[in-house]
Structure formats: C-alpha cells, structure tokens
Amino acid sequence: MTQIYRETRVRMADGVLLYTVAALPRATGSFPIVFIRSPYDPPEITPELILADARPLLDQGYAVVRQHCRGSGRSKGVFIPYVSERQDGLETLQWIRRQDFYQGEIYPVGGSYLAAVHLLYLDARPEDVKGAILEMHDSDYYRIFYRNGFFRISLFGWFTYMYQLRSKLRKDFVVPDSYRILPLCDYSLAVFNERVPSFDDLLRHPQPEDPFWQADGICTNLAGAVRDATIPILLTTSFYDIFADGILDLWTRISSGNRGNCAMLVTPYDHTNQHHEGSPLKFKRGELADVCPNYVANWLNHIRCGEPLEFIQKGKIAYYVLFRNEWRFAEYLTEGPYRLTLYLNDRELAEKAGATSEITYTYNPYAPAGFRGGICNDFDGMQVQDPPNSRYDIISFVSSPLSGPLLVRGKMNAELHVRSDCTDTCFYIRVSIVKNEVAYALRDDITSLSQQIDEYRPGDEAVLCFSCTPIAFELHPGDRIRIDVSSSCFPVFSIHTNNKGPQNEQKTARIAHNTLICGKSRLILYHD
Incomplete structure (x- = not known):
C-alpha cells in the first residue's frame, strides 16, 4: 500500500521546533484531520510506524497529524508537564490551517496525557474543531494530584519518570522509598539535586480551596474544556482508571445543552482500558474492542456524516457491571435506590x-x-x-x-x-x-x-x-x-x-x- 506522509518540524512562536508527521489518505486533496499530540514517542520512531498506527483512520478518509510534545521524541525544547501544551496546541492548529490538505474540520483525539494536551486549549473553542474523543484524563487539576489533601504518589512518579528521561543525571529516581523523604516538599532538591518548580509548587498546595488551584492558566483551561464545550465529545474511562473519579464527575458538569450530543464509555478495567496480564480477572465482553471495535472512526463518522452509532448512545453513559457481566446505559451513574x-x-x-x-x-x-x-x-x-x-x-x-x-x-x-x-x-x-x-x-x-x-x-x-x-x-x-x-x-x-x-x-x-x-x-x- 502506498504510504503518503509529510515529515516536518513546526516552529512555535518562541522558535522551538516540534516534530510533526502528517499522514494522508491520498497524495492530493483535502481531508478531515485527526489531531494527536504525544510525549511518549521515542526519538527513533519512524514515519512508517506512525503511518501504520494511523492506518485505520486513513482508510476511513481522515488525515492524521501526529506531533511530538515539546521536549519529547524528536521535538526540541524542554518538556514540563502541562505547562506549554495549550500554546503549542493552538499554534499547531494554526499551522494545520495553512496546509493544502486542510479541509476545514479538525478532530482532537487522545488518551491519558494525549487527552490532556487537547483539554488545555479546547476552552478557546476553535471554530474548526468539530468534535473530539478524550479518553482517561481528568479536567480538575487538583484532583489529578490529590485526594482529600493526600498526594497521589503515582502521578508524581509519572512526573519523576518524565523528568528522568530528560535529565543528564543517569540514576533511577522512580523508587517508592524516595517518597518517604521529610519534608516531602524538598523531594526535588533531595532527589534531583535542584529545585524543580513544576514539582515543588504542587506539593506546597495540598488543599483544593487554595487559590493556586483556581488561578488562570492550567487550572482554568482544564476546567472549562468540557464544561463549556459546544461540540460532541466522547469520553472514556474504566472503573479502575486512575482518573475514574474525575471523569465520572466531569460527565455531570457538561452543560445540559451539550450533554445530549456527547457520550461516555466505562469499562471494568484500569488505565489501559483493557484486560492485560496484570489483571486478575477477565470480564466477558468487557473491552471496548468486544462491543465497539471501531468506536473512534464510528464516533467521528457519526459527527461528520450521520453514520449510525454501533454501540454508543448519545447523552448516555455506557458502563459495565462487574460480576454481572453486562453493559448498562444511563444518563448518570447514580446510587441505587x-x-x-x-x-x-x-x-x-x-x-x-x-x-x-x-x-x-x-x-x-x-x-x-x-x-x-x-x-x-x-x-x-x-x-x-x-x-x-x-x-x-x-x-x-x-x-x-x-x-x-x-x-x-x-x-x-x-x-x-x-x-x-x-x-x-x-x-x-x-x-x-x-x-x-x-x-x-x-x-x-x-x-x-x-x-x-x-x-x-x-x-x-x-x-x-x-x-x-x-x-x-x-x-x-x-x-x-x-x-x-x-x-x-x-x-x-x-x-x-x-x-x-x-x-x-x-x-x-x-x-x-x-x-x-x-x-x-x-x-x-x-x-x-
């Protein structure tokens, strides 16, 4: 099969170059565009591998623009989680609009941090963003890191891991006992031998009412992304997803005028959204691949041309009942009577x-x-x-x-x-x-x-x-x-x-x- 792609580095306003691959379904023409940004692609990844991953959407007639986040993969700059994603996303949207394959429709898609990068700019309501698929990420910045004043160390471990990838100090920072340091707010100084404000600031504000968590910027951008949206959005999570609490709450915060255009899927698994060898139980027809294997293309095609939804119900949460082994649909996941x-x-x-x-x-x-x-x-x-x-x-x-x-x-x-x-x-x-x-x-x-x-x-x-x-x-x-x-x-x-x-x-x-x-x-x- 002919492989058509354009490999480039998109220059941001501050001069930083972000590695970007545009995979196209045909050599000529304009197409609806699926937009993906990731900090996880390794520097050695090839456009051919990106194309292979994009193939199901290319076959449906979509172009796929995949970009390495600042300071990751083949992109230049420094990766600081969440900090640069809004501006980089908005500037890349501007670049997309100048391309000859731009047709006027953009669909942000991603899971976990690949969803966060879109959540950070969607409150700007770009007119050509016609819909989105946002999987497994909360939009409450406090709740990402804390529960009732207790720091969720697993997310801090992810921060540490991402810092380690960029560090010149080749040591294993991700050791559970490292988080026993007292005071914990000195973690970065003790472990990295330097202050890292992106870590330290989080540790100094453990209460949700602290103005730190209401400040303009990351907090307000995330909070408004889905709450104030007017586009159809598909959310997914799992009952054992690290962001389950936030995403289930997020569904209730979608405006009543837009919730009927959106949908949500909740599997019985964890942050992977599927069974894996670390899962103690496999639930019958519990994976999205079991009930709606083409849910990404199906959701986008439904928005674009009215294709019937195969499993998803608009305005409803589809959730899996553990040990009953069945899916149920409801407007909200409320308490039993x-x-x-x-x-x-x-x-x-x-x-x-x-x-x-x-x-x-x-x-x-x-x-x-x-x-x-x-x-x-x-x-x-x-x-x-x-x-x-x-x-x-x-x-x-x-x-x-x-x-x-x-x-x-x-x-x-x-x-x-x-x-x-x-x-x-x-x-x-x-x-x-x-x-x-x-x-x-x-x-x-x-x-x-x-x-x-x-x-x-x-x-x-x-x-x-x-x-x-x-x-x-x-x-x-x-x-x-x-x-x-x-x-x-x-x-x-x-x-x-x-x-x-x-x-x-x-x-x-x-x-x-x-x-x-x-x-x-x-x-x-x-x-x-």
Missing part, C-alpha cells in the same frame, strides 16, 4: 449494630501499611488482596455470606467513629468483594482528622465520613464484603506524619495510637 448498611462490629460486618467496643492499633509513619492494587488511585487497578488483618495496623471486617444477588451501583459511603492520641492523623478504608475466599479490591478512600474537624483534641471521639468513587458490581449468593481500616496506603498516597499542619512541609513524624469504635462505625452500599 435502596441502602444496605453494614456495621463494623468486633472483626465482622453485620446488618445489625453490635455492642460498642474499641480496637486500638499503632500507626508508625516510618513503616506505613501498603495494599495490593491502587484501585482507581494508582495505575495497577484491581488486585487480589492479602488475607484479612495482614498487619498489626490493618484491621479487617468481613461479612457473612450474602444471600444475593444484589446489584450495587454508585458511591459507597462509610462513617468511622474514631479517636487518636495525636492532634491529627490519618484513616484509610478499602472495600473488597470476597468470592470463593479470594478478595478483590473494589474501592478505597482516605482522609485525616484535620480534613474534617477544625480543632481535634486527642482522646475525643470523632466521626469521619468517606465517599468512594462510583462503581457498579453484582453480589452473588455466597459472596462476602470486606472492609480494611488502616492509617496509610503507601505508596498510593503520601504518608501522614501525625503532626498537625501542612503534611508536605513536616520535617518529622511521630507514632500514633489510633482507635476504631466498633458497633458505631458503618459501611453503606446503595443497590437496585
């Missing part, structure tokens, strides 16, 4: 509250607890869990076998009645489904006393509320629910030092003796 309340009694979950009792454990920030799988707060998603009470600082509660079946959907909430001998400390929950004595992680959440209580006095009883990322799964007869309570989940989340004050600035840590009050604490599931 009925509540199942399970009380954390003495080492068991039960529908009736037991006698009030207490379990006290030691939380040592210098030896934090860890769990298998990051669920939707790290990249390794669902994993089989260790046995209950696997450490002295992990307290497990398991229900009796359920009669089922029960379809649980939406958020799972928890209320923990706790006390501590410190002025501030952390509490973490992890909810799993137990099938045939094997526990599979479902959801987790983390918070601290200071996050919910202004002035905590050591020894006082406090009530902490947890709200997990929405999910849909079915409990079968004989299944059990398990909840683990701890005070850390490292290296998914940053470590709480048990000191009061900004955690990333703490230079020391102390041991806490934390208490969980049984018979009062409870887990709430919502079901059909």
Whole structure:
C-alpha cells in the first residue's frame, strides 16, 4: 500500500521546533484531520510506524497529524508537564490551517496525557474543531494530584519518570522509598539535586480551596474544556482508571445543552482500558474492542456524516457491571435506590449494630501499611488482596455470606467513629468483594482528622465520613464484603506524619495510637 506522509518540524512562536508527521489518505486533496499530540514517542520512531498506527483512520478518509510534545521524541525544547501544551496546541492548529490538505474540520483525539494536551486549549473553542474523543484524563487539576489533601504518589512518579528521561543525571529516581523523604516538599532538591518548580509548587498546595488551584492558566483551561464545550465529545474511562473519579464527575458538569450530543464509555478495567496480564480477572465482553471495535472512526463518522452509532448512545453513559457481566446505559451513574448498611462490629460486618467496643492499633509513619492494587488511585487497578488483618495496623471486617444477588451501583459511603492520641492523623478504608475466599479490591478512600474537624483534641471521639468513587458490581449468593481500616496506603498516597499542619512541609513524624469504635462505625452500599 502506498504510504503518503509529510515529515516536518513546526516552529512555535518562541522558535522551538516540534516534530510533526502528517499522514494522508491520498497524495492530493483535502481531508478531515485527526489531531494527536504525544510525549511518549521515542526519538527513533519512524514515519512508517506512525503511518501504520494511523492506518485505520486513513482508510476511513481522515488525515492524521501526529506531533511530538515539546521536549519529547524528536521535538526540541524542554518538556514540563502541562505547562506549554495549550500554546503549542493552538499554534499547531494554526499551522494545520495553512496546509493544502486542510479541509476545514479538525478532530482532537487522545488518551491519558494525549487527552490532556487537547483539554488545555479546547476552552478557546476553535471554530474548526468539530468534535473530539478524550479518553482517561481528568479536567480538575487538583484532583489529578490529590485526594482529600493526600498526594497521589503515582502521578508524581509519572512526573519523576518524565523528568528522568530528560535529565543528564543517569540514576533511577522512580523508587517508592524516595517518597518517604521529610519534608516531602524538598523531594526535588533531595532527589534531583535542584529545585524543580513544576514539582515543588504542587506539593506546597495540598488543599483544593487554595487559590493556586483556581488561578488562570492550567487550572482554568482544564476546567472549562468540557464544561463549556459546544461540540460532541466522547469520553472514556474504566472503573479502575486512575482518573475514574474525575471523569465520572466531569460527565455531570457538561452543560445540559451539550450533554445530549456527547457520550461516555466505562469499562471494568484500569488505565489501559483493557484486560492485560496484570489483571486478575477477565470480564466477558468487557473491552471496548468486544462491543465497539471501531468506536473512534464510528464516533467521528457519526459527527461528520450521520453514520449510525454501533454501540454508543448519545447523552448516555455506557458502563459495565462487574460480576454481572453486562453493559448498562444511563444518563448518570447514580446510587441505587435502596441502602444496605453494614456495621463494623468486633472483626465482622453485620446488618445489625453490635455492642460498642474499641480496637486500638499503632500507626508508625516510618513503616506505613501498603495494599495490593491502587484501585482507581494508582495505575495497577484491581488486585487480589492479602488475607484479612495482614498487619498489626490493618484491621479487617468481613461479612457473612450474602444471600444475593444484589446489584450495587454508585458511591459507597462509610462513617468511622474514631479517636487518636495525636492532634491529627490519618484513616484509610478499602472495600473488597470476597468470592470463593479470594478478595478483590473494589474501592478505597482516605482522609485525616484535620480534613474534617477544625480543632481535634486527642482522646475525643470523632466521626469521619468517606465517599468512594462510583462503581457498579453484582453480589452473588455466597459472596462476602470486606472492609480494611488502616492509617496509610503507601505508596498510593503520601504518608501522614501525625503532626498537625501542612503534611508536605513536616520535617518529622511521630507514632500514633489510633482507635476504631466498633458497633458505631458503618459501611453503606446503595443497590437496585
């Protein structure tokens, strides 16, 4: 097959040259253009490989413009995540408009960071951008890096990895123990031997109400991209995607006038959106390739010429119900209408509250607890869990076998009645489904006393509320629910030092003796 491409370096306004390949379906003519920008292509990639990747869209009559982000691949300049993508994207759009193959229609497409590069300029509403496919990336800059004031170390690890690729210091920066440094805000100085503002600024602003997260620039550009859009957008995520919480929330923020033109797909897998060898379970017809293998071309063709959608429903979320093994469609992924309340009694979950009792454990920030799988707060998603009470600082509660079946959907909430001998400390929950004595992680959440209580006095009883990322799964007869309570989940989340004050600035840590009050604490599931 004849391969037609144009290889060039597009000059930005500041003189930096960005490597760009335009793959064309024919030697002459003008075409609708799929626009892709990536920081991941290696310098040795060839136009032929780019063409091979673009072939399905070329066969549909689209031109594909693929560009290496500033400071990556064959592009010049310095790669600083998120910082230059808006201006580089807008200037490349201007370059596209000057090409003889430009037909007047541009369709940004990409997943993960390849979606972020488009989210950063879409609030400008370019008139020739007629639709988009944005997969697996949040539009809330705070939520990308934090959950309830705790730094999501996996994303910081990605920052570190990208920095390492450009560094002249050839050492392995991506070591989990590196994130135990105190204070954490000195991470870049300790590990890179220099200050890196793009890292340091994030660490110094752990609270969402901080003006840092509302400042004009990256934060407002991301926030307005989909919320204020007037074009049809296809969003995708997975229940175990690191951005699942943000993307599910993003759907609710699309304007009512445009949501009917958009659609969303939610698979049962992780950030890859498909089953892979690291996944403990393969769900029947759970991949997009199983139900709509040509969803990219199908969505674009539907926008352009009204091609019928093969699986996607406009104005709806298509989500996969785990363990029921079926897809469902709904305007929103809301909580089921009925509540199942399970009380954390003495080492068991039960529908009736037991006698009030207490379990006290030691939380040592210098030896934090860890769990298998990051669920939707790290990249390794669902994993089989260790046995209950696997450490002295992990307290497990398991229900009796359920009669089922029960379809649980939406958020799972928890209320923990706790006390501590410190002025501030952390509490973490992890909810799993137990099938045939094997526990599979479902959801987790983390918070601290200071996050919910202004002035905590050591020894006082406090009530902490947890709200997990929405999910849909079915409990079968004989299944059990398990909840683990701890005070850390490292290296998914940053470590709480048990000191009061900004955690990333703490230079020391102390041991806490934390208490969980049984018979009062409870887990709430919502079901059909």
